[in-house]
Amino acid sequence: MASKEKKEKNLGRYSTFSVVLRRIRKNKGGVIGLFIVLFYIIVSIFGPMLSPYDPNESNFDESLIPPSKQHWFGTDLHGRDVLSRVIVG
Numbered sequence: 001m002a003s004k005e006k007k008e009k010n011l012g013r014y015s016t017f018s019v020v021l022r023r024i025r026k027n028k029g030g031v032i033g034l035f036i037v038l039f040y041i042i043v044s045i046f047g048p049m050l051s052p053y054d055p056n057e058s059n060f061d062e063s064l065i066p067p068s069k070q071h072w073f074g075t076d077l078h079g080r081d082v083l084s085r086v087i088v089g
Helices: 004-012 017-025 028-050 082-088
Strands: none
Touching: 017 028, 028 082
């Protein structure tokens, strides 16, 4: 009982954020998950700057092109770059 009360007193000294960070650092899966979430946040903020083509620009001459060096994910029926649409979407 005394050790439980002592732990509760020690937890009061730290902020919730530091406790969460400490638990995540101990868990390898938590660290990987944190990096994945941070990656998605960065891509969502800078997505329009990262996309190689305008995601809404139609080019019917390039419709349904399979993946290549120019269009990594290929193009759709309207000739729009699928990678750009995935990044922005």
